[in-house]
Amino acid sequence: MSNAMTVVKDAYAAFGQGDVHALLALIPADIDWRVVGPASLPYPTTCRTRGEVQRYFADLFSAEEITKFEPREFIDAGEHIVVIGFVAATIKATGKSFESEWVHIFTIKDGLVTRWLEFFDTAARP
Template sequence: MAACNSSESHMMESDSNPEMQNKAVVETLYKELAHGRTETVAGLLASDLEWWFHGPPQRQHMMRVLTGESGFNEFTFEPRSITAIGDDCVVAEGWEGAQAYWVHVWSLKDGLITQFREYFNTWLTVRVLGDLRPWEVGHESDTLWQSQPRDLYKRSLPGLMLAI
C-alpha cells in the first residue's frame, strides 16, 4: 500500500507538467505489474484501450498480461528507460537477454492510457512529421526518440518509424 501512496503523491507533484505526469503513470504501471497488482494497472487503462503489436505473435507478452491471459511473472518487464515525448506519449524500452528486446509506446489523455503499441525485436525511431516539409524529413532535429538496444552491434533488427 505504501508504494501506491508514494506513486500517487509523485503523480500529484507532477500535475502541472503533463510530460512528467504521463511518465509517472507509465512508471506506476510497470511497478504495479512487477508486484502483481493488476487491479491498480487496470485503473490506469482506458476501457476502450487501442492495441497494436509488431513482432512474432508468440511475443505479445504485455498484451497477454494486461488482458489477464497470462500471469504477470510469465515475462518480466523491467524498463531500461522511460521517456516522455510531448504531452501525450511515453516510450519505454527494455531487454531480457540477448534475444528479447522490446519497446512500448503508450499514449495518454488526462492521465489515462488510451493507446498501447508493443514492438518486439524491432528498432524504432519516433519522429515528428507534423509541420515539416517532405524534403526536410531525415534530419536529426525531427527525431524525438530512437531505440538503444544493448547488443545491436551483434545483430540486425528490422526498423520502423513512428510519426508523432
C-alpha cells in the same frame, strides 16, 4: 517528471507487483492496446477494451513465466512516452526460455493510458 511519465511509471510499478487491477485502473473503457507481432502468439495481439486487456494479461501469464522484466530507458515526448527495456521468460508449455529487448509506446490523455504498443523480437520466442 510529467504527468504522463508518472502514469507510465505507475503502470510498470503495478505490473512489477503483479497488480493487474491497479494497472487496469490506469486505462479507459476503450483503448488501443497492441502487440505488434504474429497472430500465432498465444495471447491477444489487439485489444480494444479494458476487459480484453485483462484477458491479455491472463493469457500472457498462463503462457509465460516472466523471469526478468526491466524498463531501462524512458523518453518523454509530452503525452507520448517511449520505453525501451528487456524481458526474459520461459514458455510454460515447452519449458523453453527466451530473451528480447522491447519497446513500449504509450499515449496518455487525461491521466489514462489510451494507447499502448509493444514491439519485441518475436523470432526469439521459440
